[in-house]
Amino acid sequence: MAARVSNIAGREDLVNNVAIIFGVTGLVGKELARRLISTSKWKVYGVARNPDKIKPIQSCNYHFISCDLLDPLETQKKLSLLKDVTHVFWVTWTAEFMFDAEASCVQNKGMMANALNAILHSAKALKHVSLQTGMKHYVSLQGPFVDRQLKIYNEECPRASGTQHFYYDLEDLLKEKLGGKMGWSVHRPGMLMGSSCRTFYNLMGSLCVYGAICKHLKLPFLFGGTRECWEEACIDGSDARLVAEQHIWAATNGEISSTDGQAFNAINGPRFTWKEIWPGIGVKLGLQVPQNIFLQEFTFTKAMSDKQQVWKEIVEKNRLVETEMEDLANWAFLDILFRCPVKMLGSRDKADRFGFKLKYNTLDSILYWIDLMRDEKLVP
Numbered sequence: 001m002a003a004r005v006s007n008i009a010g011r012e013d014l015v016n017n018v019a020i021i022f023g024v025t026g027l028v029g030k031e032l033a034r035r036l037i038s039t040s041k042w043k044v045y046g047v048a049r050n051p052d053k054i055k056p057i058q059s060c061n062y063h064f065i066s067c068d069l070l071d072p073l074e075t076q077k078k079l080s081l082l083k084d085v086t087h088v089f090w091v092t093w094t095a096e097f098m099f100d101a102e103a104s105c106v107q108n109k110g111m112m113a114n115a116l117n118a119i120l121h122s123a124k125a126l127k128h129v130s131l132q133t134g135m136k137h138y139v140s141l142q143g144p145f146v147d148r149q150l151k152i153y154n155e156e157c158p159r160a161s162g163t164q165h166f167y168y169d170l171e172d173l174l175k176e177k178l179g180g181k182m183g184w185s186v187h188r189p190g191m192l193m194g195s196s197c198r199t200f201y202n203l204m205g206s207l208c209v210y211g212a213i214c215k216h217l218k219l220p221f222l223f224g225g226t227r228e229c230w231e232e233a234c235i236d237g238s239d240a241r242l243v244a245e246q247h248i249w250a251a252t253n254g255e256i257s258s259t260d261g262q263a264f265n266a267i268n269g270p271r272f273t274w275k276e277i278w279p280g281i282g283v284k285l286g287l288q289v290p291q292n293i294f295l296q297e298f299t300f301t302k303a304m305s306d307k308q309q310v311w312k313e314i315v316e317k318n319r320l321v322e323t324e325m326e327d328l329a330n331w332a333f334l335d336i337l338f339r340c341p342v343k344m345l346g347s348r349d350k351a352d353r354f355g356f357k358l359k360y361n362t363l364d365s366i367l368y369w370i371d372l373m374r375d376e377k378l379v380p
Contacts, residue, residue: 015061017127017252018084020045022069022115023092025052027194027202028132031244032089037061045082047115048092054197054321054376069111070094079118087251088119088129093166095200100141100165108166109173116177128251128258129174129184132243133167135236135265135344137188154347155188155263171261179260185250186263187243190344191337193365194240195373197327203337204369205328208379210300211285212314213307215380220290221282223274224298225338230275234343236267237362240369249356256354265346269359274338277363284367300331318380328378 019036023029024046036042037059047065067078094107138153140163159168174184193204214221223230243266250256250264282289311325373379
């Protein structure tokens with residue numbers, strides 16, 4: 001039976017589905033919430049440890065729940081009352097430890113186990129659970145790295161050997177808890193692009209803060225990394241809008257939503273190289289792009305990690321939302337991304353074959369998110 005919620009005018013409208021989004025303040029979580037409540041056919045519970053301080057969602061169909069998912073008692077108390085949930089979207093993780101550390105596996109599995117124990121007990125109308133992981137599903141970053149030949153990973157590729165990963169633990173947990181009882185799907189984006197000040201691996205925040213500091217200090221907009229990462233396609237872009245739409249598509253597509261553990265790469269489509277798109281990013285950020293912008297010896301950690309006071313000056317000068325530099329920028333992440341010793345390129349043939357046709361050009365995605373972060377007054 002459809003749930004009922006009152007709208008602003010005071011009358012009641014039928015709501016066909018009720019979603020709970022774990023990680024609602026993250027890149028994809030925010031887009032999921034926006035898209036679901038915009039249809040008027042969804043009621044949404046958004047779960048995160050802390051609320052979003054940047055344009056929090058205001059809708060009678062949206063309810064934020066502050067919850068520490070690592071605390072089983074708190075999780076049980078707050079989630080066991082949600083008896084109307086029909087769809088779970090898991091787009092969160094804890095970054096306290098490196099993603100392939102045993103402690104990370106224990107914590108992330110514990111978070112999901114706590115949430116599922118509460119939801120599965122109370123939500124008798126639950127139809128589908130949608131899990132987000134990533135393209136690191138296919139590779140080990142432990143080394144040794146001897147082969148950079150182009151390899152395109154599809155969803156049938158085996159798990160990386162000789163490594164542990166919480167992605168695997170979460171999939172195994174869903175299979176254990178849901179196998180044969182209801183449908184669930186897995187979505188594996190590449191390099192995510194979106195807007196959030198609560199995201200650890202935040203490409204757009206890092207690029208925008210870096211560009212703003214370069215402009216403020218009249219520094220060249222250099223790319224620091226390996227020549228392979230500069231000149232070759234090494235990773236797929238994944239627009240948060242696309243990933244959110246793919247979650248919704250799989251969760252509501254009858255051919256997919258009732259099946260057990262369907263996996264889909266969640267990537268923009270067209271390949272790119274940083275050499276091709278870096279000048280366009282610089283121009284969008286209002287910078288003079290030098291002719292020689294590739295400098296292998298340049299590292300973002302060394303060049304930018306002492307610029308906290310510069311960022312404070314930029315925030316004050318441009319009357320931006322008050323943030324610390326680390327809220328938006330992760331310099332170690334950029335150094336890892338631009339020096340990654342393996343390629344993480346995926347096929348989206350399966351999503352295409354099942355009928356998901358949305359695609360984005362990665363440079364267009366980056367330019368879109370720069371504009372949105374400017375509108376949100378996060379960056380100048």
